Amino acid sequence: MANITDLLARGRTFSFEFFPPQTEQAAIQLVTTLGELAPLRPSFVSVTYGAGGSTRQRTHEIVTSILRAGAMTPMAHLTCVAHTRAELVDIVARYRDEGVENILALGGDPPQDLDAPKSDLANAHELVELVRGVGPFSIGVAAHPEVHPRSPDRASDRRNLATKLSTADFAITQFFFRADDYRRLVDELAALGATKPVIPGVMPITNLASIERMAAMSGAAVPSALVERLRAGATPDDVRRIGVEAATELCAELLEGGAPGLHFYTLNRSSATREVYANLGLAVT
Numbered sequence: 001m002a003n004i005t006d007l008l009a010r011g012r013t014f015s016f017e018f019f020p021p022q023t024e025q026a027a028i029q030l031v032t033t034l035g036e037l038a039p040l041r042p043s044f045v046s047v048t049y050g051a052g053g054s055t056r057q058r059t060h061e062i063v064t065s066i067l068r069a070g071a072m073t074p075m076a077h078l079t080c081v082a083h084t085r086a087e088l089v090d091i092v093a094r095y096r097d098e099g100v101e102n103i104l105a106l107g108g109d110p111p112q113d114l115d116a117p118k119s120d121l122a123n124a125h126e127l128v129e130l131v132r133g134v135g136p137f138s139i140g141v142a143a144h145p146e147v148h149p150r151s152p153d154r155a156s157d158r159r160n161l162a163t164k165l166s167t168a169d170f171a172i173t174q175f176f177f178r179a180d181d182y183r184r185l186v187d188e189l190a191a192l193g194a195t196k197p198v199i200p201g202v203m204p205i206t207n208l209a210s211i212e213r214m215a216a217m218s219g220a221a222v223p224s225a226l227v228e229r230l231r232a233g234a235t236p237d238d239v240r241r242i243g244v245e246a247a248t249e250l251c252a253e254l255l256e257g258g259a260p261g262l263h264f265y266t267l268n269r270s271s272a273t274r275e276v277y278a279n280l281g282l283a284v285t
Contacts, residue, residue: 002073004044004102005138005169008197013043013261014282015075015199018268020047020058029268034066036270040277043261044073046104046172052082052111056091064098075140076100078131079108080121088121088130096135103131104140104172125160128167143171143198145181149219154188162194170196172263174218175203177226177246179253200254203265204272205230205243244272248279255280 007013016037021027037045047062049055059076066074076095080088095103105127121127128139141164144157151157165171176182182200189198205211205222208230215222226246233239251262264273 002044002101003138004073004075004140007043007073008170008199008260012255012259013199013263014040014277015042015044015046015261015263016273017046017048017201017263017265018062020050020055020062021268026268030062033266033268033270034072037266037273038071040274040282042072044075044102046075046077046263049077049079049106049108051079051109052116053079053087060091060094063095063100067098067100073102074100075102075104077104077106078127079106080124080127080130081108081119082111082116083119083121084117085120085130088127089134092131092134092137096137101136102138102140104142105131105168106142123160125164125167128164132167138170139168140170140172141165141168143173143185144219145173145176145185145200146220149217158185158188158192162189162192165189165194165196168196170260171198173198173201174220175201175215175265176220177223177250179250179257182254182259183257197260199261199263200259201263201265202247202251202254202276203267204247204276206240206269206272207236208239208243211243240272244275244279247272248276251276251280 018030021030045066047059049059063074063076066072078091105124107124121130124141128141131137131139143161147154147157173182186198212222230239230242233242266273
């Protein structure tokens with residue numbers, strides 16, 4: 001398999017994100033999606049980690065099964081919330097021993113359960129250092145172009161991200177909808193001396209109501225002009241078509257502006273991502 005740091009050094013990366021399914025039907029859907037996206041030859045794929053470690057075992061199983069299949073390079077998400085240091089070392093050591101080379105180190109959302117175990121680590125920067133001490137991983141961190149929803153202000157958000165990038169190898173952004181937000185993020189990091197690759201995350205809109213809910217949770221905002229454009233669609237199919245067109249336009253602008261790649265939030269479905277790929281001329285023939 002491949003080390004993402006090395007992949008980025010060789011050129012642009014194109015990657016997909018999945019989440020662990022909770023039902024048998026959802027598991028079948030994920031298998032179908034993986035099969036449909038594999039022909040696009042992604043640079044790597046990532047698997048999310050549920051709040052408080054709620055998908056710990058399922059995340060591990062999916063990551064290692066992708067690794068064993070050999071068609072795609074996996075990256076495991078890991079959060080430090082509700083975990084002891086010993087638990088985190090054990091999780092990372094298992095990945096190391098299985099041959100997984102890539103980890104996305106995240107702080108994680110605060111647990112809703114008041115009885116949830118306390119975290120030994122305070123933030124993602126400490127998690128990066130822990131992972132670095134366990135094995136020779138390529139380590140990514142999260143970035144929020146429109147500022148993390150729990151950050152007190154833009155300046156502290158950018159300082160915290162620059163600190164994470166001082167020990168991590170790259171960052172992947174939360175999804176966003178304006179290329180200017182990404183460019184401003186990269187410029188603000190560069191002003192702080194942080195110049196490691198920041199891969200923009202893209203989520204094609206296929207349902208306006210659901211994307212607005214997810215955007216509110218992540219600190220992103222769906223621009224009013226895009227909302228009006230989507231609402232002009234007379235049918236759900238129209239909304240989906242417009243969403244794919246908008247995502248294609250955003251991706252084209254990001255690539256033209258020098259982005260080191262694209263990371264697609266697939267929601268365990270393949271069609272929108274495949275359409276954007278084709279629109280950009282990236283599809284493998």
